Amino acid sequence: MELRHLATFTAVAEEGSFTRAADRLRVVQSAVSAAVRNLERELGVPLFERTTHRVQLTDAGRLLLPEARRTLAAAAGAREVVDQLRGGLRGTVRLGMMQAQRASAVSVARLLAEFRAEHPGVEVELRVGASAAHAADLRSGRLDLAYLALPTGSAAGLDLLPLDAQNMPLVCASDHPLADRAEVELGDLADETFVDTPPDWGNRIATDRAFAAAEVARTVRYEVGDLGSLIDFVRHRLAIAFVPPSAIVKDVDLRLIPVRHGPVFRTSIAAPADRRLGAPARALLATAQRQASADALATEPPSTPQPPSRPGS
Known part of the structure; x- marks a missing residue:
């Protein structure tokens, strides 16, 4: 059993695609397919279920994956020891x-x-x-x-x-009805319109969890892919937002309001x-x-x- 075959199998399993595995390994896709076929032939079992839309591990593939990772890690450890001896x-x-x-x-x-x-x-x-x-x-x-x-x-x-x-403050336009408040609670924001980042961003996850813990629903009308655009939506009075303070440039058109039990x-x-x-x-x-x-x-x-x-x- 060759290490390169195990490395190719692991790449396909982790990427869920022969094409992406080839990109990751910087080889042509045919080489990836050939390595997997050789490994399957050697083991006598199919390792992947292949369809036109996806690649999934078989039961044998799922059993092999952790062992393949351990074998590759051990081989890498051996190489590291030799490299360190070489200086x-x-x-x-x-x-x-x-x-x-x-x-x-x-x-x-x-x-x-x-x-x-x-x-x-x-x-x-x-x-x-x-x-x-x-x-x-x-x-x-x-x-x-x-x-x-x-x-x-x-x-x-x-x-x-x-x-x-960082405690994330509420950010709103300077003429927003909440702008003069010294502090707000999440319950005060149930009827507000929010702009936020996509659901898999860290600041969005922290904010969603804070509202869920407070049992308060909120409306995220706009989703943007960068904090600069998010702040611009607030500046133009389209919505309010929670933003890490380190991402906010001082602006007379914006107000930062502390929030009790707000997102961190x-x-x-x-x-x-x-x-x-x-x-x-x-x-x-x-x-x-x-x-x-x-x-x-x-x-x-x-x-x-x-x-x-x-x-x-």
């Missing part, structure tokens, strides 16, 4: 980045710059997408690490390293909980953890000096 870490890390990554405590560029200085032999492949999509890709093996903005309850099967948390935008870097990361991904995660610890120390308020105690007191 440096090598390999590739697949890192997911959010489409609107504006948390004040998160800088992908800073992370990659420090990591490249430490490990110049490691390539980092960036994939931009929504938080929920990255979570699914981590679970399936298509990503090694990813930045996410998901509540803990939406991150089953993942280990999260929290990086930043939490940014984390996530790894799959059910499999061991390769050495390059572990090294990148260690760099992220080190930066997060340094940032936390830098933002801690200074301790208040205590007056010296008097003798005998």
